[in-house]
């Protein structure tokens with residue numbers, strides 16, 4: 001049976017202040033006190049998994065066991081069908097240590113040309129894991145499908161947003177207002193599932 005989270009402290013297992021802020025915002029309607037892994041000085045485990053699920057679960061579990069509190073972690077990325085799902089869990093790493101997304105987008109474009117460029121379909125995935133100190137884990141996965149386009153368009157968003165057009169739309173995620181993206185994104189999909197299962201009335 002799905003374990004629910006009633007109230008109290010919740011650790012967001014991330015050292016990225018932007019991500020912690022976004023998650024705290026999404027959880028604002030619930031009676032939870034959000035603290036980050038950074039605030040608690042928790043070590044950041046290496047993302048050694050080869051699936052979104054494995055990485056989200058290992059981050060959530062490490063934070064729950066180190067803090068003695070329930071902990072939430074996410075792992076996300078872009079999967080390109082013509083590249084057999086790459087960059088996938090390596091999405092952040094494709095941008096290198098300086099997080100150079102011009103470099104990552106160019107690497108992707110070259111890979112697509114080598115693959116023949118005919119299939120431009122891709123999807124973003126967001127895996128969300130909620131772990132408790134006793135080792136119990138709940139996992140949810142959100143997804144948004146779309147097409148890749150070149151050249152990149154739009155200054156909003158981050159990462160691969162300027163080349164991704166969600167199905168049924170004409171603007172890239174990089175051209176959309178943040179609120180429009182957030183209504184349809186892989187992260188929103190995963191959070192809806194988490195809230196319904198673990199915090200719902």
Ligand code: IMP
Nearest residue numbers: 074075076077078091092158159160161
């Ligand atoms: P994570 O922080 O390990 O989950 O890395 C996720 C990486 O996937 C980010 O650095 C981006 O490269 C990519 N990514 C995930 N979600 C999005 C999104 O909504 N837009 C653009 N890129 C994303």
